[in-house]
Amino acid sequence: MEDFGVEFPTYSFGLGDYTPSYYDYIQSYECTGFGLNLINSTDIKIHNHLNSFLSRIILLVIQPLVAVLGALGNLIFIFSVWKLPSTRNSINLILLNLSFADLLYLLVGTAEKFVKAIKSPVREDSLIFGQIFQCFIILPFLNAVSFASLLLVSLVSVERYVAVCKPIQHLKITSRRRTSAYIIFIWVCCFSLAICLLPSSMNFVTFCIKWPDIPTYTHFPIKVGYCQARSDLWASARESTRTFPYFFALLLNVVCTAKIVFRLYKRRDFPSSLGGMQNNHTVTRHKNSANAATKMLLINGIAYFLLATPFHVVNIIQFMELVFPT
Numbered sequence: 570m571e572d573f574g575v576e577f578p579t580y581s582f583g584l585g586d587y588t589p590s591y592y593d594y595i596q597s598y599e600c601t602g603f604g605l606n607l608i609n610s611t612d613i614k615i616h617n618h619l620n621s622f623l624s625r626i627i628l629l630v631i632q633p634l635v636a637v638l639g640a641l642g643n644l645i646f647i648f649s650v651w652k653l654p655s656t657r658n659s660i661n662l663i664l665l666n667l668s669f670a671d672l673l674y675l676l677v678g679t680a681e682k683f684v685k686a687i688k689s690p691v692r693e694d695s696l697i698f699g700q701i702f703q704c705f706i707i708l709p710f711l712n713a714v715s716f717a718s719l720l721l722v723s724l725v726s727v728e729r730y731v732a733v734c735k736p737i738q739h740l741k742i743t744s745r746r747r748t749s750a751y752i753i754f755i756w757v758c759c760f761s762l763a764i765c766l767l768p769s770s771m772n773f774v775t776f777c778i779k780w781p782d783i784p785t786y787t788h789f790p791i792k793v794g795y796c797q798a799r800s801d802l803w804a805s806a807r808e809s810t811r812t813f814p815y816f817f818a819l820l821l822n823v824v825c826t827a828k829i830v831f832r833l834y835k836r837r838d839f840p841s842s843l844g845g846m847q848n849n850h851t852v853t854r855h856k857n858s859a860n861a862a863t864k865m866l867l868i869n870g871i872a873y874f875l876l877a878t879p880f881h882v883v884n885i886i887q888f889m890e891l892v893f894p895t
Contacts, residue, residue: 628686668752826871
């Protein structure tokens with residue numbers, strides 16, 4: 570293979586950054602530059618660069634349906650809190666922001682993948698959005714919202730831990746103003762971190778593709794583009810900031826959940842500390858409602874981490890491959 574004296578950039582198909590083992594200098598009327606020459610490639614090798622049928626079903630049908638259902642659920646909760654001022658307590662204030670973060674991620678993230686899958690059969694091709702929109706707006710925004718969701722879920726667990734295990738301290742320190750300050754701090758930190766990580770996705774790499782000269786590939790894109798890190802160091806920083814805060818939050822939530830469950834179990838086995846009021850049905854009903862709400866929030870937190878853990882395990886593998894390349 571002729572050496573053109575130019576290092577071919579790494580690119581991503583959604584499974585980490587890598588450099589193809591084969592490349593060529595492509596010069597045609599439509600596209601000139603380094604790229605992939607797939608004219609004589611096997612169907613298997615070509616399909617490695619394309620969205621599979623299952624992927625397209627997920628991106629074009631299943632994900633939009635999930636996004637619509639999720640958006641409706643979050644909008645109903647947001648509308649309920651907005652219409653009922655009496656529900657605007659500290660825990661619902663956190664949940665309101667969590668619903669807002671989830672709503673933004675569902676709408677923006679699903680729309681981005683839907684548009685890319687519609688416009689190009691090539692996996693993760695971002696040429697339709699370009700550098701400014703994809704690398705400087707969409708990816709940092711999704712990172713910030715993802716970080717915010719993680720921290721807000723953790724804040725819910727910590728708030729429930731204090732409310733259940735340290736009720737006297739909870740009454741003293743909990744207020745809407747204090748909770749609002751925590752939430753503002755979380756949003757500011759998340760967007761600041763996303764801005765700091767801009768070099769991990771700010772390079773927009775474009776390259777050409779020569780497809781086999783048969784009707785199947787007539788309308789395939791001859792040029793694709795991806796957002797890439799400026800260096801391996803920034804790629805490592807991106808993977809580590811996705812992974813290590815998540816597992817720290819997972820550990821925090823496991824500890825808080827275990828302590829809450831243990832405390833609720835003890836409440837069931839030991840007499841109430843309300844003395845003569847322990848037979849008061851109103852007090853008992855209020856306590857049962859609070860316990861039920863706590864259990865519901867714990868189940869939601871557990872579901873969040875169970876569903877997100879496989880993604881972050883993949884990130885750990887990618888991080889290790891970047892730090893310790895084979």
